Amino acid sequence: MTGMERALSLLGGQADPRLQQAAWVARCVGRGAAAPLTSQDVAALAATLQRHSVPRGGAAYGPRDDRSGVWIVRAGRLELTAGSGTGRVVVQILRGGDVDGDIQLLLDMPFPYTARALEDAELLHLRPEDFEKLLATHPAIARRWLSSVAERLNTSHMRILGLLGKSLVWQTSRLLLDEADEGAVHLPQRTIAAMLGVRRPSLNKVLKDLEKEGLIALRYSAIDILDEKGLAKRGA
DSSP: OOHHHHHHHHTTOOSOHHHHHHHHHHTTOBOGGGOSOOHHHHHHTTTTSEEEEEOTTOEEEOTTSSOOSEEEEEESOEEEEESOGGGOEEEEEEOTTOEESHHHHHTTOOOSSEEEESSOEEEEEEOHHHHHHHHHHOHHHHHHHHHHHHHHHHHHHHHHHHHTTOOHHHHHHHHHHHHOBTTEEOSOHHHHHHHHTSOHHHHHHHHHHHHHTTSEEEETTEEEESOHHHHHHHTO
């Protein structure tokens, strides 16, 4: 059992451990300040990066194909899903500039989820052999990339450890604030419950209470943050 798996088990262990792990692996996507490549890097690598167009509803990559390597979202949105049928759940939404696949490549592990386009999407792909060459021949990019990986992994670990021993209200409030993007969390309650290691009815009760307090608003597969400061007090 890895250190992350042990930490996840301490959070409750009531959710599907595979879904729980997939959800937390998805937290390690490179985005914003933690993205390993700048726009200038992408431009410089134009000859190496392969362009891929994925139509709405199409699968870009996943655990059951050989499309490993690093993926960069150039335009559109990708939905990362784990499981199938009634057990299928969204674990993350990728947007323009997000980078995925580098940690899986470095750890020689398959994707724990499938990336599917929510709309027509443009992706850039860095093949495993090109990724190795990039790190070997561009020390500045290699250092920035490894720093990005370390920052993302440390952030995910600290999030997990920060949830231990806290009330469910505290954990939920903190997680919503961490996952919010432009004032909303675009994840279904089942995913959030899996990340917290609790049953969905328990989470739903907390969310309903927060909604009654005017801190959030619930809608299908998303939660709007109405009062960030008030929610921060509940998770402080």
